[in-house]
Amino acid sequence: MNGTTDQTRHQDRVWSVAEHLDDVLSKIDPLDPIELQLLDAQGCVLVEDITVPVALPPFDNSSMDGYAVRAADVADATESTPAVLTVIGDVAAGSGELPGIEPGQAVRIMTGAPVPPGADAVVPVEWTDGGTGQGPAATMRAHSAAPQDAGGEVRVHRPAAAGAHIRARGSDVTEGEPALRAGTVLGPSQIGLLAAIGRGTVRVHPRPRVVVLSTGSELVQPGEALGPGQIHDSNSFQLTAAARDAGAIAYRVGAVADDAETLRSTLEDQLIRADILVTSGGVSVGAYDVVKETLAALSAEEGTVEFRRLAMQPGKPQGFGLIGPDRIPLLALPGNPVSSYVSFELFVRPAIRALMGLPEVHRPTTPAKCTEAVASSPKGKRQFLRGSYDAEAGTVTPVGGAGSHLIKAMAHANALIIVPEDTTEVPAGAEVDIVLLG
Numbered sequence: 471m472n473g474t475t476d477q478t479r480h481q482d483r484v485w486s487v488a489e490h491l492d493d494v495l496s497k498i499d500p501l502d503p504i505e506l507q508l509l510d511a512q513g514c515v516l517v518e519d520i521t522v523p524v525a526l527p528p529f530d531n532s533s534m535d536g537y538a539v540r541a542a543d544v545a546d547a548t549e550s551t552p553a554v555l556t557v558i559g560d561v562a563a564g565s566g567e568l569p570g571i572e573p574g575q576a577v578r579i580m581t582g583a584p585v586p587p588g589a590d591a592v593v594p595v596e597w598t599d600g601g602t603g604q605g606p607a608a609t610m611r612a613h614s615a616a617p618q619d620a621g622g623e624v625r626v627h628r629p630a631a632a633g634a635h636i637r638a639r640g641s642d643v644t645e646g647e648p649a650l651r652a653g654t655v656l657g658p659s660q661i662g663l664l665a666a667i668g669r670g671t672v673r674v675h676p677r678p679r680v681v682v683l684s685t686g687s688e689l690v691q692p693g694e695a696l697g698p699g700q701i702h703d704s705n706s707f708q709l710t711a712a713a714r715d716a717g718a719i720a721y722r723v724g725a726v727a728d729d730a731e732t733l734r735s736t737l738e739d740q741l742i743r744a745d746i747l748v749t750s751g752g753v754s755v756g757a758y759d760v761v762k763e764t765l766a767a768l769s770a771e772e773g774t775v776e777f778r779r780l781a782m783q784p785g786k787p788q789g790f791g792l793i794g795p796d797r798i799p800l801l802a803l804p805g806n807p808v809s810s811y812v813s814f815e816l817f818v819r820p821a822i823r824a825l826m827g828l829p830e831v832h833r834p835t836t837p838a839k840c841t842e843a844v845a846s847s848p849k850g851k852r853q854f855l856r857g858s859y860d861a862e863a864g865t866v867t868p869v870g871g872a873g874s875h876l877i878k879a880m881a882h883a884n885a886l887i888i889v890p891e892d893t894t895e896v897p898a899g900a901e902v903d904i905v906l907l908g
């Protein structure tokens with residue numbers, strides 16, 4: 471046992487939601503950066519400024535399937551008096567060798583293909599006869615079906631100004647320009663840009679590995695039949711899914727029986743692969759509340775976990791501390807399913823996102839008009855009721871009651887309605903703040 475006096479003092483007082491959250495976040499720093507493959511870095515925060523090594527596009531290229539020409543050669547082209555040019559070859563995207571174009575010549579060119587020397591404009595195939603001699607073409611014929619179209623003559627029916635349908639080298643980004651700044655969250659478009667400029671890997675704060683462990687001798691794995699007094703373990707699934715949703719790599723550990731030795735050895739085994747540990751259950755005042763019993767009694771070398779009462783409902787009993795040689799954060803959540811999930815959203819999700827170095831760690835909140843009255847909310851506690859938010863109407867409707875065992879209501883909610891500590895009832899039509907669960 472360590473810090474008994476401190477522990478007793480902390481247990482004596484009731485913590486506000488903000489105090490507990492501040493305590494958790496004050497002890498969490500972003501994980502050390504590592505170099506990751508692009509797709510493994512999705513959703514992560516960049517820790518380096520990225521400079522463009524080569525211009526984009528890297529060469530002048532065509533934005534249309536058509537013919538690369540000299541603008542001067544087609545300046546007088548009309549529907550009735552087309553410019554007739556000699557086609558000297560094809561340039562496909564990826565072509566390395568480019569034929570030079572002399573006056574009176576054209577090259578059939580594909581979208582993305584380099585503009586050959588001598589050409590200064592591209593005419594789309596629809597402005598030509600496609601080399602068929604039969605009036606305006608809608609498409610080109612496939613090279614494999616009509617290789618002769620890479621030669622012969624093409625009639626161009628409309629003029630094209632110099633530069634027409636050419637995407638100039640560097641028109642997207644130029645060499646040496648900043649591409650992305652440190653602190654950028656890497657979404658699909660940022661990953662696309664990194665790939666386009668040739669970056670195969672990037673330095674980011676990695677996704678935290680979250681180990682989720684539920685406790686309770688009554689718990690049975692879903693899919694297995696229930697015996698007397700047993701229930702299915704839903705928390706570990708819900709919390710693991712929530713951890714993934716928050717951006718973490720989550721590992722679910724099967725339910726651990728209410729036995730101190732088993733819990734202790736399971737935690738020891740799991741520490742090696744965890745950046746953050748989450749337990750559910752066993753934190754209240756019962757005779758089998760093994761999480762509290764075990765973690766409150768860690769030695770100084772093993773770490774410290776404090777158990778406290780919060781002025782909130784659901785989610786009153788909470789444990790938080792740092793354990794193991796690497797002082798891994800552990801959040802011990804209450805076992806009631808709604809309590810554990812609400813606690814996760816309020817405390818674990820921000821912790822995960824702080825480990826990722828994300829700028830915004832909290833779920834967004836918004837005001838909404840509550841369609842129904844909330845008859846009673848405990849005085850002195852911040853209550854988080856489940857709600858169904860209608861963004862268009864700007865309204866929220868309570869779903870189910872306040873009971874922290876109401877799993878179905880939670881599954882039908884998309885928001886948490888916040889009833890502040892000093893509010894004991896909410897009249898229908900009153901404005902409330904809600905947490906959007908996304």
Ligand SMILES: Nc1nc2c(c(=O)[nH]1)N[C@H]1C(S)=C(S)[C@@H](COP(=O)(O)OP(=O)(O)OC[C@H]3O[C@@H](n4cnc5c(N)ncnc54)[C@H](O)[C@@H]3O)O[C@H]1N2
Pocket residue numbers: 684685686688689701702703704705706725750751752753754755756759784785786787803804805806807809874
């Ligand atoms: N005398 C008091 N009793 C209780 C108090 C209190 O202040 N005084 N607080 C209540 C509150 S509030 C909560 S919340 C719970 C927290 O209890 P524990 O964290 O110890 O959780 P357990 O007792 O293990 O379980 C509570 C409840 O949830 C069910 N459960 C647990 N784990 C799972 C799981 N993985 N999946 C599904 N359901 C689970 C469990 O069967 C219990 O029904 O304590 C109150 N009691």
Ligand code: MOO
Pocket residue numbers: 782783784785786787804806809810874
């Ligand atoms: O805090 Mo408990 O979470 O009210 O049910």
